[in-house]
Amino acid sequence: MRAGDQAAFSDENGNYVLYYHLQPDDTRDKPLAVNYRANRYIPFDSTLTVYPENRLNVKLEYGAPIIRNVALIDSICQARVFDYQGKEDILLATAYFSYIRPGERVPSANITVSMRKVDSDSALVAHFQCTVKTFIAEYGNLMSSFRVEVQDQSGFVDSTSSAISGADTLLFPVAR
Secondary structure (H helix, E strand, O other), X not given: OEEOOEEOOOOOOOOXXXXXXXXXXXXXXXXXXXXXXXXXXXXXXXXEEOOOOOOOOOOOOEOOOEEEEEEEEOOEEEEEEEOOOOHHHEXXXXXXXXXXXXOOXXXXXXXXXXXXXXXXXXXXXXXXEEEOOOXXXXXXXXXXXXXXXXXXXXXXXXXXXXXXXXXXXXOOOOOO
């Protein structure tokens, strides 16, 4: 939280107190720029008139998309993503995969695949899907770990890493 050139930092619960000290060139009843910033939250900017009993209580709105879950079954990778601003706010989803040759310990290739937005039954949840080859002759087999990253129109990002762990199920029916 910033008021003019003075700042306060919140505790782990987001609570803070700022006792604004009038500067030599400040006067009471002066409009003062107030800015609230928190990681992954929509910024809040306002003005506040300085006087002794003035209080401003602000609750920031969460802004970042949230990857609810991901799955990789055979060659289908899916992600279910929640966004408080609505599924249309989610701009893109990207999956990151690695390949490894038999007997080697270091990945032979890393590839990036854009995921496409497919149907969803909720205004706040988007479904994303892509296909990936499980074997490429020059690179070897698809490794069991992968990562998915999503970004919304405000530039907020969420990412998660996952690993194939035996039998799994798709998150939603395969979109054609």
